[in-house]
Amino acid sequence: MTRFKVRGIVKFFQSDNRNGEDSKTPESSPDDQTNNKSVLKKVIEDLSRPSKPENSSFFGCRRYMDLAGKVAVITGGTKGIGLAVAKDLIQNGTSRVIISGRDIQEGGKALKILTDMCSDKDDGYQKAIYVPTDVASEGGLKELFDYTATNMGGLDILVNSAAILNESSMWRRMVDINVKALILSTQLGIDLMQTCKRPGGVIVNLSAIYAIKPLPQLPIFSGTKAAVRSATLGFSKMKYPNLRIVTACMGPTNTSMLLNLSPNDIGEWTKDEQEDLLDILKAKQNVDYAGRCITLMMQFADNGSTYLIFNNSLHRTKNKDDTMFRKKMIQKFTKFED
Ligand SMILES: NC(=O)C1=CN([C@@H]2O[C@H](COP(=O)(O)OP(=O)(O)OC[C@H]3O[C@@H](n4cnc5c(N)ncnc54)[C@H](O)[C@@H]3O)[C@@H](O)[C@H]2O)C=CC1
Numbered sequence: 001m002t003r004f005k006v007r008g009i010v011k012f013f014q015s016d017n018r019n020g021e022d023s024k025t026p027e028s029s030p031d032d033q034t035n036n037k038s039v040l041k042k043v044i045e046d047l048s049r050p051s052k053p054e055n056s057s058f059f060g061c062r063r064y065m066d067l068a069g070k071v072a073v074i075t076g077g078t079k080g081i082g083l084a085v086a087k088d089l090i091q092n093g094t095s096r097v098i099i100s101g102r103d104i105q106e107g108g109k110a111l112k113i114l115t116d117m118c119s120d121k122d123d124g125y126q127k128a129i130y131v132p133t134d135v136a137s138e139g140g141l142k143e144l145f146d147y148t149a150t151n152m153g154g155l156d157i158l159v160n161s162a163a164i165l166n167e168s169s170m171w172r173r174m175v176d177i178n179v180k181a182l183i184l185s186t187q188l189g190i191d192l193m194q195t196c197k198r199p200g201g202v203i204v205n206l207s208a209i210y211a212i213k214p215l216p217q218l219p220i221f222s223g224t225k226a227a228v229r230s231a232t233l234g235f236s237k238m239k240y241p242n243l244r245i246v247t248a249c250m251g252p253t254n255t256s257m258l259l260n261l262s263p264n265d266i267g268e269w270t271k272d273e274q275e276d277l278l279d280i281l282k283a284k285q286n287v288d289y290a291g292r293c294i295t296l297m298m299q300f301a302d303n304g305s306t307y308l309i310f311n312n313s314l315h316r317t318k319n320k321d322d323t324m325f326r327k328k329m330i331q332k333f334t335k336f337e338d
C-alpha cells in the first residue's frame, strides 16, 4: 500500500508494479542489470526531483482547484489512463465527466463503470457521459466540443489522453492521432474555456517518458510524445487568463497495451537495447495511481509545468522552460570552433 496525502486529501494505492514481471525477464548478467538501472536512475534524477507524498502541499504550489461544479472532457477516456482519470474525478466530486473514445462497446462499458460509481450519490443528473468521437476526424473533435458547449455551458478541465502506439506502416495514423488531434483538441479546449461563462480552466496533455529519453525501439512514438510536450509548453506560453496548460510524461503504466506485452514483442534489437527497455517496463505502475496524480496536477500544477509519473511516483521537472534556448541551456552545447 502506498499512502498519498496532499492538503488533507489522503488516498491509498495498491502498488502492483511487482506483479510477476520478473518472470518475463530474459537472463542478463548482474553487471548489465546494474548498469541499465543506474542509467535510468540518472535520467530520472537529472530531470526531476522526487515527490514527497507525505508533504502537506503539492510541491509547494499554493493553488487549489475545487472539482465541485466542474465540467471535464477526457479524450481516450474509455480505457486505460483516461478512464482512471475519469474514475478519480467522479470519486473526488467533479460534476460532469465526459469521456470520449472511438469504440462504442468500450464506451458503453466505461460508462457503466462510472455510472455505477456515482449512483449512490447522484444529485439527480447524469455525472458521467460518453460521447463517441474519433479524434482523428477534425469534424468529430469539433462535435465533441460543440456538444460540451451546448449541453454543459462550458468546460473547466480537458485531459488529452487519446493516442495509439504503432511503429508499423500505420505510423502516419499515429502522428495524426498523437500529435495533430491533440493539438486541435487543445486549441478547441482553449477556445471554449476562454469564451464560456466562467473563463479559465486546466488542460493536461499526456506525453511519455520517451519524450525525454527516446526509446530506440519506438522512435516515431517517442517523437510524437516529444511534440506533445513541446507544443503543450508552447501553448502555455500564450498565458491565457486563468488557464493552465500542463504536461504529464507517463512512465510505463498497466494498461492493456502493456499488460499484453511479452519479451517476444521486443523484436530484433541489441541485447543492451532489449535490457534497457525491459528495465523501463519493469517499472510499470498502477493505472489508478496514474489517474490520481493527473487529478492532483489539475488541481495544483502551475501553468507550463511538466510532471513525470513514473514507477508509482510523481516528479516535477526542474525547469519550466526546459525547451527554451536560454543562456544556461546554450552552455550545455559544445560550440563549433573552426
Ligand atoms: N500506458 C503506458 O505505459 C503509457 C501511456 N502513455 C500515454 O498515456 C495516454 C493513455 O494511454 P493508455 O491509457 O495506456 O492507452 P490505452 O490504449 O489504454 O487507451 C487509449 C485510449 O485512446 C482512445 N483512442 C485511440 N485512438 C483514438 C481515436 N482515433 N479517437 C478517439 N479515441 C481514441 C482509445 O479508445 C482508448 O480509450 C496516451 O496518450 C499514451 O500515449 C505514455 C507512455 C506510457
Ligand SMILES: CCC(=O)/C=C/C=C\C[C@@H](O)/C=C/C=C/C=C\[C@@H](O)CCCC(=O)O
Binding pocket: 162, 163, 164, 165, 166, 167, 168, 217, 218, 251, 252, 253, 257, 258, 261, 265, 266, 267
Ligand atoms: C495509447 C497507447 C499508448 O501510447 C500506450 C503506451 C504504452 C506503453 C508504452 C511503453 O511504456 C512501452 C512500450 C514498449 C514497446 C515494446 C515493444 C514494441 O515492439 C511494441 C511495438 C508496438 C507497435 O508497434 O504497435
